[in-house]
Amino acid sequence: MKTTLLINGHRNPDDSKYGKALFLKASELKEVTTHTLIEEYPNFQIDGERERALLTEHKNIVLQFPLYWYSSPAILKEWIDEVLARGWAYGGGTALAGKKIMVAVTTGGAEKVYQHDGANRFTINEFLRPFEQTAALCGMTWIEPFIMYGVRYLDQSQIDAACEQYLQAINELQ
Numbered sequence: 743m744k745t746t747l748l749i750n751g752h753r754n755p756d757d758s759k760y761g762k763a764l765f766l767k768a769s770e771l772k773e774v775t776t777h778t779l780i781e782e783y784p785n786f787q788i789d790g791e792r793e794r795a796l797l798t799e800h801k802n803i804v805l806q807f808p809l810y811w812y813s814s815p816a817i818l819k820e821w822i823d824e825v826l827a828r829g830w831a832y833g834g835g836t837a838l839a840g841k842k843i844m845v846a847v848t849t850g851g852a853e854k855v856y857q858h859d860g861a862n863r864f865t866i867n868e869f870l871r872p873f874e875q876t877a878a879l880c881g882m883t884w885i886e887p888f889i890m891y892g893v894r895y896l897d898q899s900q901i902d903a904a905c906e907q908y909l910q911a912i913n914e915l916q
């Protein structure tokens with residue numbers, strides 16, 4: 743059985759460079775099931791039953807996305823709204839309790855702008871709090887997010903290094 747469900751919330755996976763590098767690297771792992779939401783649901787008509795079954799089958803969940811306006815692309819928010827149903831994920835439901843969840847984010851902004859005295863005024867962990875609290879409400883174990891900051895400033899060796907770190911972070915979920 744595959745243990746980790748890697749959900750790609752990119753809006754335009756074909757135009758992705760940095761997230762794609764991470765995603766392709768992670769998909770080499772035999773324990774990982776990859777799932778690109780916009781390819782499955784180009785019209786945003788998410789099949790909640792199917793997605794809940796996929797989540798049930800896996801121990802660990804990774805939500806990967808590019809930071810868009812300090813949050814996720816809309817397809818991932820729609821997925822959360824549709825899939826994490828009351829009575830199943832929370833509000834008496836415990837289907838996700840005990841599963842590990844890791845968010846993996848690429849950002850245009852460099853790490854130094856994600857500081858209280860930086861241009862974006864808040865840290866990335868602060869921007870990610872809605873995800874962290876969603877996980878908490880569902881009884882999931884929140885793993886330290888994987889962040890690839892300032893992607894356009896990275897050279898190929900730094901991209902390769904980030905991919906290796908991503909593999910390691912996913913392996914450590916097992």
Ligand SMILES: Cc1cc2nc3c(=O)[nH]c(=O)nc-3n(C[C@H](O)[C@H](O)[C@H](O)COP(=O)(O)O)c2cc1C
Pocket residue numbers: 752757758759760761762807808809810811812813847848849850851852893
């Ligand atoms: C609509 C849109 C909104 C974005 N908003 C942010 C943002 O709020 N903060 C940031 O650091 N980068 C932002 N970016 C830059 C993306 O995060 C960056 O291009 C992406 O992570 C690169 O990964 P990719 O090659 O997989 O697309 C935005 C890009 C787009 C297209």
